[in-house]
Amino acid sequence: MIPDLSHALWKEAIEHYYWDRLDRAYEIASTQGLGQMGAYLSWFRMIEAEWLTRRDGERLKVEPWLELEWSPGDVGYADMRPIGEAVRAACDEVAQRLGWTHGASTLVSILREEARAPWSIAADGYCVDMHPYEKICLPRYALEDRIDFRRVVRHEYAHVVTINLAAGTAPRWLSEAVSVLLEGGRDRATERAFRDGSAQWLDPDPLEKSFSAEDRSRVWLAYRQSGLIGGYLASLEGELRVGDLLRAHAEGSFWKRLGAGFLGATHTDVAMRRTYGRSVSQVFSEALAWLRSGRPVG
Numbered sequence: 001m002i003p004d005l006s007h008a009l010w011k012e013a014i015e016h017y018y019w020d021r022l023d024r025a026y027e028i029a030s031t032q033g034l035g036q037m038g039a040y041l042s043w044f045r046m047i048e049a050e051w052l053t054r055r056d057g058e059r060l061k062v063e064p065w066l067e068l069e070w071s072p073g074d075v076g077y078a079d080m081r082p083i084g085e086a087v088r089a090a091c092d093e094v095a096q097r098l099g100w101t102h103g104a105s106t107l108v109s110i111l112r113e114e115a116r117a118p119w120s121i122a123a124d125g126y127c128v129d130m131h132p133y134e135k136i137c138l139p140r141y142a143l144e145d146r147i148d149f150r151r152v153v154r155h156e157y158a159h160v161v162t163i164n165l166a167a168g169t170a171p172r173w174l175s176e177a178v179s180v181l182l183e184g185g186r187d188r189a190t191e192r193a194f195r196d197g198s199a200q201w202l203d204p205d206p207l208e209k210s211f212s213a214e215d216r217s218r219v220w221l222a223y224r225q226s227g228l229i230g231g232y233l234a235s236l237e238g239e240l241r242v243g244d245l246l247r248a249h250a251e252g253s254f255w256k257r258l259g260a261g262f263l264g265a266t267h268t269d270v271a272m273r274r275t276y277g278r279s280v281s282q283v284f285s286e287a288l289a290w291l292r293s294g295r296p297v298g
């Protein structure tokens with residue numbers, strides 16, 4: 001049952017959540033009257049899952065900037081150092097490929113098995129830009145396969161890099177483009193569907209909205225399209241240049257970016273022109289043409 005709280009109380013719970021004060025967030029979110037709370041269901045599940053892990057959890061400092069959190073009764077490893085090493089190796093790979101120097105404090109939390117976190121929305125994990133640090137939450141089952149685990153960590157840590165390089169201004173589609181690129185792997189069936197038009201290749205605005213669609217297949221397509229755009233950008237001038245694109249979101253004069261904003265351009269429009277000499281919509285249509293011409297196998 002989901003508590004039926006006033007919006008003010010939910011706001012308070014969510015504020016605590018963003019400071020990773022999970023005890024306070026959970027206390028508020030769970031002790032009120034019960035009822036329908038549709039809009040806050042995902043919030044409740046995130047808070048609950050993360051709090052259960054925190055309550056029974058242990059921590060390991062892997063690097064000054066990197067910490068691991070897990071629930072010993074749940075994870076089943078006597079020694080978590082090899083897992084910490086695997087996380088660090090995956091993060092190192094992302095940093096190297098995007099030209100980023102570690103530094104933003106990052107907490108990787110392996111959520112309790114019974115946690116009903118909104119995996120259906122967030123695929124294999126999720127990353128939250130919290131105040132004390134960036135927090136990556138992964139399901140317990142991500143530990144079952146070593147290769148998959150590193151793939152998931154690369155995806156989520158690429159979000160950490162995107163948040164920091166672009167100073168939080170990158171749109172969701174671009175953030176997922178970078179994360180899916182770094183995650184690696186291909187979905188050939190979906191590529192065929194985009195190629196033959198049975199899956200619609202969206203413009204930037206509808207693509208951005210697709211990430212919050214009710215229809216899960218639509219969300220899946222949004223991830224895949226973004227990943228292909230990431231792949232196309234990397235094919236132009238390599239992955240380090242994709243890092244430059246993110247960096248360009250936060251660079252340049254404030255007044256220039258403000259002026260561009262008045263003209264209806266987004267940070268990404270400005271950054272794309274500076275980095276690749278193209279507009280965002282040009283990149284979208286070129287990426288589809290690249291896919292149709294048979295993207296190189298990589």
Ligand SMILES: [Zn+2]
Nearest residue numbers: 155159176179
């Ligand atoms: Zn993602």
